[in-house]
Amino acid sequence: MHLFGKRGERVFAVADIGSGSGGVCILATSGQGPARLLAAERCVLSFEERTLEATISGISAKLSEAAEKALAFATKDSTMRAVSEVYAIVRGPWTHSKAIRATSKLPKDTRIDGAMIGGLAKEALAEDTEFDRANIMEASVVRVELNGYATAQPEGKQAHTISVSVLLSELDPRVRAGISETLSRAFSAPPPTLRSGLRALISTLRESSALPKDCVIVDMTSEATHIVAVRKGVPAETAVVAEGKRSILKRIAGDKMPEEVLALMKMLEDDKCEPAACEAIKAAIAHVEPELVRVFGETIGKLAAKRRLPNPLIIAAHADLLPWLSRFFSRIDFTQFTVTMQPFIPKAIGQEYVTDLIDVPSSLSVDLGLLLAASLVNIEQRSTT
Numbered sequence: 001m002h003l004f005g006k007r008g009e010r011v012f013a014v015a016d017i018g019s020g021s022g023g024v025c026i027l028a029t030s031g032q033g034p035a036r037l038l039a040a041e042r043c044v045l046s047f048e049e050r051t052l053e054a055t056i057s058g059i060s061a062k063l064s065e066a067a068e069k070a071l072a073f074a075t076k077d078s079t080m081r082a083v084s085e086v087y088a089i090v091r092g093p094w095t096h097s098k099a100i101r102a103t104s105k106l107p108k109d110t111r112i113d114g115a116m117i118g119g120l121a122k123e124a125l126a127e128d129t130e131f132d133r134a135n136i137m138e139a140s141v142v143r144v145e146l147n148g149y150a151t152a153q154p155e156g157k158q159a160h161t162i163s164v165s166v167l168l169s170e171l172d173p174r175v176r177a178g179i180s181e182t183l184s185r186a187f188s189a190p191p192p193t194l195r196s197g198l199r200a201l202i203s204t205l206r207e208s209s210a211l212p213k214d215c216v217i218v219d220m221t222s223e224a225t226h227i228v229a230v231r232k233g234v235p236a237e238t239a240v241v242a243e244g245k246r247s248i249l250k251r252i253a254g255d256k257m258p259e260e261v262l263a264l265m266k267m268l269e270d271d272k273c274e275p276a277a278c279e280a281i282k283a284a285i286a287h288v289e290p291e292l293v294r295v296f297g298e299t300i301g302k303l304a305a306k307r308r309l310p311n312p313l314i315i316a317a318h319a320d321l322l323p324w325l326s327r328f329f330s331r332i333d334f335t336q337f338t339v340t341m342q343p344f345i346p347k348a349i350g351q352e353y354v355t356d357l358i359d360v361p362s363s364l365s366v367d368l369g370l371l372l373a374a375s376l377v378n379i380e381q382r383s384t385t
Contacts, residue, residue, distance in 0.1 A: 142233075293332050313347065
């Protein structure tokens with residue numbers, strides 16, 4: 001049994017599983033105010049070609065390594081309380097998420113209760129034929145409308161029409177097995193509570209008031225990018241692009257190492273690179289952008305096939321890629337897909353959006369994926385206290 005934390009706090013191990021990495025943080029929360037981050041580690045697969053099976057196995061190994069390092073760091077703290085639960089937040093391409101909706105019209109104004117909401121949510125699930133029931137990871141009510149208006153506390157209110165939106169996520173069963181076994185063994189705990197990366201991102205942005213009612217979310221991991229159209233605060237159309245941080249850097253890299261390219265991009269933003277190196281990296285980026293425009297444009301076009309997309313664009317990605325990605329999505333001509341026929345208006349999401357949810361000590365270096373994962377756990381704990 002591993003012990004941390006102050007009296008009155010519950011301590012969680014929280015994992016964030018990306019397309020090419022595994023991260024783990026140790027979190028102490030009282031259910032009120034920001035949670036305390038006690039440790040944070042991420043271990044990343046090296047840049048090389050792998051089969052899908054080898055990638056899944058490699059991620060489990062990196063997750064185990066990150067858990068071991070996080071525990072070793074956290075146990076340096078002399079204050080002690082038991083880890084009470086383990087969460088795993090899983091992102092694309094391992095998870096696919098969407099929102100489904102059901103509406104019930106009542107003969108007259110009726111007092112709404114939890115059973116009615118739950119029953120309508122089950123109706124929505126029963127009508128879905130796309131996801132394999134055996135692979136469902138989560139099904140949670142994300143919006144309730146009474147008489148056409150969103151209502152945060154619907155129970156006990158009167159209405160003649162009720163609509164329920166449910167976030168549904170499925171998870172590759174091989175990834176689920178690897179995650180569950182790895183984390184149960186690492187923390188001597190029951191299998192983790194599973195959540196989607198989309199749920200973590202939307203819940204955190206909504207809590208920080210940074211989520212527009214209508215927007216497009218771009219969530220980039222190592223090997224994939226999840227793009228989601230959010231309408232009235234609910235995920236509507238979703239798609240996964242098989243391009244992420246690693247693949248984009250490999251396109252730009254040429255004969256350089258991708259890690260070197262990432263460092264050069266940061267120096268370029270900070271205006272600290274040598275003129276020749278700056279010009280070379282600018283030329284390399286300009287060379288790959290047309291193909292990236294085609295790849296992302298095709299997917300965004302499919303998302304906009306039924307309804308044009310909102311203009312606000314929320315980007316969650318590696319910090320050193322955010323400036324370029326913001327310019328990429330604002331500069332490229334995606335205007336044919338937006339409601340206003342104007343360019344996307346990008347907003348990059350960073351650590352400043354979770355300060356009310358997570359207290360990060362200056363001694364810790366933590367990435368956005370783990371911050372969003374930890375934020376979701378604190379939000380859920382707040383709602384139960």
